[in-house]
Amino acid sequence: MGKLIMFWARECPHCRNMMPLVDKLEQEIGIKLEKLEVWHNEDNADLMRSYRDILAPKCGGQLRTPTFFNTENNDVLCGEVEYERLKEWALDQNG
Amino acid sequence: MKKYWRCFVCNDIHYGLKPPETCPTCLAKNAYVEISSEEAKIISGMARVDFNKEKFLQAIEKFTESNEFQVNPDKERVKMLLDGVFNNEQNQGLKYCPCRLITKDFEEDLKLVCPCNFLIHETYMEKGECWCGLFIRRDKNG
Numbered sequence: 001m002g003k004l005i006m007f008w009a010r011e012c013p014h015c016r017n018m019m020p021l022v023d024k025l026e027q028e029i030g031i032k033l034e035k036l037e038v039w040h041n042e043d044n045a046d047l048m049r050s051y052r053d054i055l056a057p058k059c060g061g062q063l064r065t066p067t068f069f070n071t072e073n074n075d076v077l078c079g080e081v082e083y084e085r086l087k088e089w090a091l092d093q094n095g
Numbered sequence: 096m097k098k099y100w101r102c103f104v105c106n107d108i109h110y111g112l113k114p115p116e117t118c119p120t121c122l123a124k125n126a127y128v129e130i131s132s133e134e135a136k137i138i139s140g141m142a143r144v145d146f147n148k149e150k151f152l153q154a155i156e157k158f159t160e161s162n163e164f165q166v167n168p169d170k171e172r173v174k175m176l177l178d179g180v181f182n183n184e185q186n187q188g189l190k191y192c193p194c195r196l197i198t199k200d201f202e203e204d205l206k207l208v209c210p211c212n213f214l215i216h217e218t219y220m221e222k223g224e225c226w227c228g229l230f231i232r233r234d235k236n237g
Contacts, residue, residue, distance in 0.1 A: 011179025011193040013172050013228055038196050039183065048196055060217060062207070063196040064226060079218075 002072020004031065004093060007048045007055075009039045009065040014080035018066050021083045025090055038065065099135035100127040108135050148177045151190075155210055155229075164219075164230045176229045180209050194227040 006022060008015035022033055036044040048055070048063055055067055059078035068077040068086070070093045077089040100114040101107070105121035114127030146154070152166070152173070159165045167173055179193025190209045191197055197204040206212070213225030223232035 007196075009179065009193055009196070011175050011182065013175055014194060016175070039179065039186075039193060045196055049198060052198060060226070063198060065194050065196065 002070050002093075004033045004090070005069045005071065006033045006035045007038050007044070007063075007065055007067045007069065008035060010037055011039070012065045015066045017080055018086070021086055024083065025087055029087065029090060029094075031090055031094070033068070038063075099130050099132055101130045101134070101138065102126045103128055106138055108139050110135070148181055151180070152177065158210065159230065163234075164232050167224070167228055167231050169228075172228060176227055192227050 006018075008018070022035070026032055036047065038045045038048050048067070051069065052063060054074045055069065055076055055078075056062055058076040059067055064078055066078075066080065068089060069075070073093070075089070075093060077086070081089075097111055100109040100111070102109075102118040102121065102123060104123040104126050105118060107118050107120045109115055109127060114129075117124055118126045156166050176193055180190045183189070183191040183193060187197060189204075191204065191207045192209055192211060195207050197207060209227075210230065211225070213219050213230055216226050218224055218226050219230075219232070223235035224230065
């Protein structure tokens, strides 16, 4: 499995809502997501921008937060989702 | 291409493909003449207008009054979003959406300035709210 990244933003309510779900997911299935804040960290922002061609087509043509991303297979999950949807995505990355 | 226009009566500035037929400020007809961006910038800069969060909130509430959408009644959410919008203005120059990252392509990033044209967002069409949730369709709220 490649590296799993969560691009998030400090003042994004969707990201705030997803954080406890991500914590729960990490505990429940024993994976770790790298959480990268993009509006207050230029390195993280540049990294997200470097994946623009992969991320944007799956997120309404833009770099939206939160975005979940697997650097190995380029799989993307975009936006605020139910816990089960997040878990399903994460388990798919394991397979 | 959009151009700058100045009302020769009251110095209203308009940015667009065509000048207004009637000046919205002084009501003079056929009063606009094309000018340079530099002249427009100088005239626009004559009156300093500061916008704090409270004033911005009033402005977007006014903006929604005659529209099918409103500012989200969830005050905590609105506060968080306005904090982001103003942090982005301070750090990046414009009131960019806190839930979408700028690409550094200026024209592309103008689509992220709040309020953006969220009527075309799939989240607005499907769920009745803009991507960040600052604006929601009135019927969504009951």
